[in-house]
Amino acid sequence: MPSQPGHNGWRKKTGGYEFWRKTLNSAKYVVAPMVDQSELAWRMLSRRYGAQLCYTPMLHASVFNRDQHYRNEALQSCPEDRPLPYKLDVREQAGCQLLTVHGRTKEQKGPKTGLANWKYIKAIRDNVKIPVFSNGNIQYLSDVTRCMQETGVDGVMIAEGNLHNPALFHGIDPPIWKMAEEYLELVDLYPCPLSFVRGHLFKLFHHGLVIHSDIRCMVGTGKSLDSLKLAVLKMKERCLNDMEKFRTCPEMFESKLPHPYWICQPYVRPSPEEAEENQKKREATKRPLDLLNIPADMIGMSKNKIKKKIKNPHKCFDGSKKTQYEKCESCQNPRGKKCAFGLCKKCCKNKTKTETLDCVGHGIYLKSKIEIQEQCDTKRKELDLLEHRLTSGSTYNAGHQEVKGHQEVKGQGHIPDHCDNFAGKNTEKEAMTECCEKEITEVT
Ligand SMILES: Cc1cc2nc3c(=O)[nH]c(=O)nc-3n(C[C@H](O)[C@H](O)[C@H](O)COP(=O)(O)O)c2cc1C
Ligand SMILES: [Zn+2]
Numbered sequence: 001m002p003s004q005p006g007h008n009g010w011r012k013k014t015g016g017y018e019f020w021r022k023t024l025n026s027a028k029y030v031v032a033p034m035v036d037q038s039e040l041a042w043r044m045l046s047r048r049y050g051a052q053l054c055y056t057p058m059l060h061a062s063v064f065n066r067d068q069h070y071r072n073e074a075l076q077s078c079p080e081d082r083p084l085p086y087k088l089d090v091r092e093q094a095g096c097q098l099l100t101v102h103g104r105t106k107e108q109k110g111p112k113t114g115l116a117n118w119k120y121i122k123a124i125r126d127n128v129k130i131p132v133f134s135n136g137n138i139q140y141l142s143d144v145t146r147c148m149q150e151t152g153v154d155g156v157m158i159a160e161g162n163l164h165n166p167a168l169f170h171g172i173d174p175p176i177w178k179m180a181e182e183y184l185e186l187v188d189l190y191p192c193p194l195s196f197v198r199g200h201l202f203k204l205f206h207h208g209l210v211i212h213s214d215i216r217c218m219v220g221t222g223k224s225l226d227s228l229k230l231a232v233l234k235m236k237e238r239c240l241n242d243m244e245k246f247r248t249c250p251e252m253f254e255s256k257l258p259h260p261y262w263i264c265q266p267y268v269r270p271s272p273e274e275a276e277e278n279q280k281k282r283e284a285t286k287r288p289l290d291l292l293n294i295p296a297d298m299i300g301m302s303k304n305k306i307k308k309k310i311k312n313p314h315k316c317f318d319g320s321k322k323t324q325y326e327k328c329e330s331c332q333n334p335r336g337k338k339c340a341f342g343l344c345k346k347c348c349k350n351k352t353k354t355e356t357l358d359c360v361g362h363g364i365y366l367k368s369k370i371e372i373q374e375q376c377d378t379k380r381k382e383l384d385l386l387e388h389r390l391t392s393g394s395t396y397n398a399g400h401q402e403v404k405g406h407q408e409v410k411g412q413g414h415i416p417d418h419c420d421n422f423a424g425k426n427t428e429k430e431a432m433t434e435c436c437e438k439e440i441t442e443v444t
């Protein structure tokens, strides 16, 4: 927990509730620390949609102390962000000012996650004098309200629910591509590793990727932010097309999900029993290594090596037999083993730059980059038209001409009743802010 620098040269703690009110502005809607997923761009998106306090990812205290680069990357922030740094150092928590209680036991993890138990949270709430946040199992805004009423906690912290619907605290379920597009715009402003972006798209698009597995592939293998943007545009295109079909034939999209796949919604984990069942099925289909029929030349090798050798019979594990380095076609350096042009990395960089080419072996995708940007531009134009056609149709308007975006889902009843009053507002944000302020005062 951060605290004020004190007169004794170390730290003077403000009392728990004072700290919460003054430093944390009485935040009650909290986004959890999430490794590789609570970077600045995501925190800014979550804040735009109602989060009042966001944690940084967990920081490793010892690396933090010794590595400047780690500090810069881990603590990337901006004036509107002011995150709560989360440091793994138990000693600092000795004078605890705020407690977040997770309502699951230590055994409830992975497939055995199951449901959090609010009774324990209430018991703790009733027995400490500092602010308490509850954590676990929040899927909708209604759960947040219910949790606060049932347990008496001061705030609610969410992780998975936020990843699947970053607008959860606003009580709305926006289209998945809209959240993805807004997030990618924020990544342009606040860059982060591509793997974080992939992680977010996998969560946001979870149900959509089950249906559109080619897009899963694009997200998984995309080598640049542009290629992930293209994947988002593709998803948007599929969603808009399916929304159009949905208008005339909703039966086509019947499923166990609470909403069609193009709407942000919680990922409901399989129950521990279902998870165990699925695990058994997976294990039954796994082929065990047949230890009795190992070819003579592989006897004595480790299991891993045998597996590799079966996959690739030419595999050679003897270091001394490795081929000598071949020279680059244009200089004396060793050439890249997989270089498309038989060059070293430096020469390959030069060639691909001057001639606008790709070299997969060297991970250079200049030609593709330009092609992808062109594809993005074309797709964007096409989709603007399609989106306009869909969202200005009478089913989507329902008398709320002023605010686009909101009304897209409005026609399908995904905007909660309390959020009905946005006609006449200048912007969607204005309408939502007012609506959500109302929500907050209602909760208090
Ligand atoms: C992707 C992901 C990353 C997480 N990373 C961290 C972490 O770095 N440190 C931590 O204490 N908890 C971490 N958690 C746990 C969450 O903070 C939270 O306690 C847990 O997910 C339960 O809340 P939920 O039911 O709202 O998901 C992570 C959770 C998720 C889903
Ligand atoms: Zn190359």
Ligand SMILES: [Zn+2]
Binding pocket: 328, 329, 330, 331, 332, 333, 343, 344, 345, 346, 347, 348
């Ligand atoms: Zn060279």
